């Protein structure tokens with residue numbers, strides 16, 4: 094079963110905006126947090142900046158489901174959950190929230206790098222490991238969550254990962270995966286294909302293909318999950334405005350968050366991929382910086398009404414009864 098794609102009817106109604114929309118004292122709390130972090134001219138070491146971009150991404154993803162009581166996951170897990178896993182936990186924000194939400198559960202956040210966390214609730218455990226290695230956890234999970242892992246694995250890596258998820262879920266347990274589509278578009282033709290922002294998605298998808306780790310994860314993840322054996326698949330597609338151009342107040346806020354998400358993450362996204370897999374040959378650092386400066390100019394153009402898609406997919410491991418009937 095597939096959830097209907099609901100898009101606000103007001104979506105395409107745009108407002109002109111100016112720098113005040115990103116600076117104003119009157120903006121909401123979420124963007125004040127982001128603004129405080131990103132507009133003070135403070136730029137920490139790149140990993141600090143990356144963690145900050147993960148944090149804004151986290152706020153953004155929660156905001157996309159502002160109308161749900163629980164914006165953290167859609168999978169209807171059995172209550173109370175006992176074991177939950179967050180793969181590629183990054184800054185650990187989702188895992189920490191979930192540990193608060195479900196005191197009954199042990200929540201594990203796994204990443205190649207330790208999250209910058211000074212304190213975690215006793216039921217939240219962060220582990221540094223490569224998730225592609227053999228898993229050694231003994232208790233099966235009720236929910237496994239992944240978000241923004243695009244480009245992390247080869248197709249074989251994804252197959253292996255989903256297989257391990259399947260094997261390590263309790264019968265009837267859920268997997269949930271959310272990804273961004275890196276391509277930008279507009280419905281009113283204000284974002285031109287031949288602009289820098291219009292070329293962004295295709296260019297990075299090309300880098301992803303050359304690296305063997307496709308960035309089109311949001312398109313392939315559902316099929317790969319089904320291949321691993323998951324059933325009862327659901328999905329939800331979101332439209333994420335880039336910049337505070339929508340007239341609708343919530344979408345404007347989402348657009349503002351996505352602007353901060355982009356500006357904090359740009360360098361991290363672009364430097365690695367372009368200097369390794371840029372076309373026609375790997376780019377120099379200076380070339381990447383010059384390109385990013387042009388992207389920044391377009392990001393601040395209030396006449397461009399760009400958006401990206403994000404997709405959330407969730408599915409279930411068959412129950413024991415269903416498995417017997419298969």
Ligand SMILES: C[S@@+](CC[C@H](N)C(=O)[O-])C[C@H]1O[C@@H](n2cnc3c(N)ncnc32)[C@H](O)[C@@H]1O
Pocket residue numbers: 147148150151180181182183184203204205206222223224225239240241242245
């Ligand atoms: C873009 S971040 C997303 C962080 C977090 N899921 C979120 O939505 O904020 C991707 C994370 O996946 C981690 N990652 C990539 N490959 C991994 C692997 N093989 N094993 C564990 N973590 C991995 C990266 O270190 C990074 O922190």
